[in-house]
Amino acid sequence: MTTAIELAAVDKVYPGNNPVTALWKIDLSIADGEFAALLGPSGCGKSTLLNMVAGFESVSGGALSVYGGPVSQPGPDRAVVFQEAALFPWLSVWENVVFGPKVQGLAPEQYEARARETLKLVGLENFHKHLPVQLSGGMKQRVGIARVLVMEPKLLLMDEPFGALDAQTRLTMQQLLLDVWQQLRKTVIFVTHDIDEAILLADVIYIMSARPGRIQSRIPVDLPRPRNLDTLTDQHFNDFKKRIMQEMRHDAH
Amino acid sequence: MSLPSVQRGGRRAVLALILPVACIALWQWLGSYGFLVEGVIPTPFKVAEAWKVWAFGAGGFTLNPYSGTWWSNLVFSTQRVGQGYLLAILVGVPMGVLIGWSRIAAQLVDPSIQWLRPIPITAWLPFSIALFGIKDFGAIFLITLGAFYPIVVNTTQGARDVDKNLVRAALMMGAGSGQLLRRVILPAALPSVFTGLRIGLGIAWTAVIVAEMVAVKSGLGYVLWDAYYVGRMDVVIADMVSIGLMGYLSDRLVVFVEGRVLTWRRLQSH
Numbered sequence: 001m002t003t004a005i006e007l008a009a010v011d012k013v014y015p016g017n018n019p020v021t022a023l024w025k026i027d028l029s030i031a032d033g034e035f036a037a038l039l040g041p042s043g044c045g046k047s048t049l050l051n052m053v054a055g056f057e058s059v060s061g062g063a064l065s066v067y068g069g070p071v072s073q074p075g076p077d078r079a080v081v082f083q084e085a086a087l088f089p090w091l092s093v094w095e096n097v098v099f100g101p102k103v104q105g106l107a108p109e110q111y112e113a114r115a116r117e118t119l120k121l122v123g124l125e126n127f128h129k130h131l132p133v134q135l136s137g138g139m140k141q142r143v144g145i146a147r148v149l150v151m152e153p154k155l156l157l158m159d160e161p162f163g164a165l166d167a168q169t170r171l172t173m174q175q176l177l178l179d180v181w182q183q184l185r186k187t188v189i190f191v192t193h194d195i196d197e198a199i200l201l202a203d204v205i206y207i208m209s210a211r212p213g214r215i216q217s218r219i220p221v222d223l224p225r226p227r228n229l230d231t232l233t234d235q236h237f238n239d240f241k242k243r244i245m246q247e248m249r250h251d252a253h
Numbered sequence: 254m255s256l257p258s259v260q261r262g263g264r265r266a267v268l269a270l271i272l273p274v275a276c277i278a279l280w281q282w283l284g285s286y287g288f289l290v291e292g293v294i295p296t297p298f299k300v301a302e303a304w305k306v307w308a309f310g311a312g313g314f315t316l317n318p319y320s321g322t323w324w325s326n327l328v329f330s331t332q333r334v335g336q337g338y339l340l341a342i343l344v345g346v347p348m349g350v351l352i353g354w355s356r357i358a359a360q361l362v363d364p365s366i367q368w369l370r371p372i373p374i375t376a377w378l379p380f381s382i383a384l385f386g387i388k389d390f391g392a393i394f395l396i397t398l399g400a401f402y403p404i405v406v407n408t409t410q411g412a413r414d415v416d417k418n419l420v421r422a423a424l425m426m427g428a429g430s431g432q433l434l435r436r437v438i439l440p441a442a443l444p445s446v447f448t449g450l451r452i453g454l455g456i457a458w459t460a461v462i463v464a465e466m467v468a469v470k471s472g473l474g475y476v477l478w479d480a481y482y483v484g485r486m487d488v489v490i491a492d493m494v495s496i497g498l499m500g501y502l503s504d505r506l507v508v509f510v511e512g513r514v515l516t517w518r519r520l521q522s523h
Binding site: 054055056073074075076078079080082084086087088089090099100103104131132133134147148151 | 416418419421422423424425426427428429432436437440441443515516517518520521
């Protein structure tokens with residue numbers, strides 16, 4: 001199996017009068033096509049880790065590589081889905097989704113069919129002309145997912161994408177992501193503090209702890225795929241959840 | 254439009270008109286009963302008469318400069334405001350976007366702008382006349398300068414306050430610096446830009462009147478000062494009303510354009 005993302009002893013230190021060590025000696029290896037969840041309390045640096053892979057923030061020490069190459073800046077091969085969707089409020093749903101291909105200089109015939117398909121995949125085929133402000137939180141995040149899928153990235157970086165949604169919508173979006181992933185099999189890093197969400201979605205969970213942020217344990221999720229929301233009430237699921245909760249409590253002491 | 258909203262609009266118009274109508278009535282009444290010195294403050298009726306002659310009277314080779322010349326003077330001033338204002342936008346908006354976005358551009362240009370800004374445009378008058386003479390461009394220079402400051406300052410603020418995640422999203426999708434400025438920073442800054450545009454327009458009208466009073470021989474500002482010298486206070490007041498009207502109409506035009514351009518913003522505030 002090829003390695004998609006490799007972190008070797010990566011540190012992140014914010015300099016200043018009181019330097020803050022956000023991440024300390026992170027070793028991480030995510031295989032191609034793997035769905036990895038970073039699970040941890042706020043302040044454990046999981047978003048910082050994601051931002052470094054995305055190229056938004058630099059690495060202070062150690063080595064970070066994506067498909068064997070170094071990361072120097074953000075780029076369409078490492079697509080990011082933000083927590084608040086971060087859509088351009090002045091652009092319609094359609095314009096938001098074709099933004100990537102457009103700025104990359106592709107001709108309309110190279111992306112329009114794919115953009116239509118992608119919008120259909122996330123269930124927004126009837127909302128092309130809507131502005132983000134006219135959409136609900138869940139629909140905004142569908143656009144956020146569609147606009148990165150349309151770029152056919154190697155890597156999907158998701159930073160608590162459903163964290164701001166209500167419980168009902170969150171479940172719908174989790175199901176949607178499971179379906180999409182089942183079809184496309186992208187490599188994903190999914191940041192969350194929701195244990196259920198991590199178990200439901202991921203192949204492997206990295207449990208992180210805070211001050212300084214580090215990886216406490218790596219737990220493969222051996223629940224069978226394809227999964228759906230019924231998985232959440234499965235006996236295996238509960239056993240698994242118990243194990244992870246013990247692991248996290250263990251850290252608190 | 255539904256009936257209640259028509260009624261609301263009608264009531265608002267009536268309320269808005271009470272004060273001006275009352276003032277004009279009082280003014281007319283005071284004048285009619287001889288409480289006002291006629292050479293200094295003519296009655297509204299006299300002002301309307303003078304304005305009628307100024308606007309619709311015979312023009313051409315009459316000895317009266319305030320007959321049939323209203324329109325041409327209005328056009329002179331409006332053209333100058335239009336040209337100077339457009340120039341201020343063309344310079345101010347791109348510069349503001351750059352200053353707001355790039356720290357180096359900010360450090361390079363922003364201090365100079367802040368040092369020059371406290372010099373009122375009236376203080377630039379002698380300099381402008383010395384440089385450009387009694388010509389159109391002297392007025393346009395002052396208008397541009399006056400409108401430039403609020404436009405550049407507000408655009409800078411808007412470009413500085415752009416949501417960090419929007420910038421990150423654009424970079425992640427492969428936008429280069431030029432595309433980032435044009436497709437993200439500028440549209441995100443537009444609400445602030447329009448604030449600057451409206452303030453700048455007000456200053457542009459101030460500037461054109463000042464410039465025409467001193468540095469040019471035509472336009473509403475020129476007529477204003479000229480009419481005062483020959484004691485035509487009725488024309489002076491008619492001129493003032495004309496300036497106010499043009500300032501108001503041009504501001505409505507900017508607000509109209511703002512509404513069209515910033516639909517997303519209007520929907521957001523509901």
